Amino acid sequence: MKTVIQRVSKASVTIHKNKVAEIEAGLLILLGIVPEDTQEDIDFLVRKIANLRIFNDENNVMNNSLLNINGEAIVVSQFTLHAATKKGNRPSYIKAAKPEIAIPLYEDFIKTLEKELNKKVQTGTFGADMKVELLNDGPVTIIIDSKNKE
Structure with a gap:
């Protein structure tokens, strides 16, 4: 499971001109899933993301x-x-999990993150053509892969 985490001042997701998610200060989390991912990957990423010290304190x-x-x-x-992207110019997505595997893991990731944060987490819609807007704060962008824990 791989994530790209962006610290944002604000972010939103729009599908077919309908805004489905919108936040102020926080994180935009892009989540990629492979067939080998498990609840262990979810738990690792959720703990890491929730506790990642990437927001400024009173001393900036x-x-x-x-x-x-x-x-x-x-x-x-x-x-x-x-x-x-190793061969040719057209990326291959063969490593990505198919929807029947990815959707339950995606939903479990969201539920686990909501439990960790003790609040509702906004989402896009799995598989939809989404327009994601963000104001990256910093910019701060972190990539975390649950398969590279060390």
Whole structure:
């Protein structure tokens, strides 16, 4: 399971001109899933994301987590995070999990994150053509792969 986490001042997701998710200060989390992913990957990423100290404290030092600031989150499914680009110019997405595997893991990731944050997490819609807008704060962008824990 791979995530791209962006610290945002605000972010939103629009589908067919209908805004389905919108947050203020917090994290936009792009989530890519492979068939080998399990609840263990979800638990690792959720703990890491919720506690990642990437928000400024009163001294303008990145010392606070999403939990510390009571920030919001949007999770967007992003199978293209597992693109293979070694050969040719057209990325291959063969490593990405098929919907029958990915959707339950995506939903479990959201539920686990909501439990960890003790609040509702905004989402896109799995498989939809989404327009994601964000104001990256910093910019701060972090990539975390649950298969690279060390």
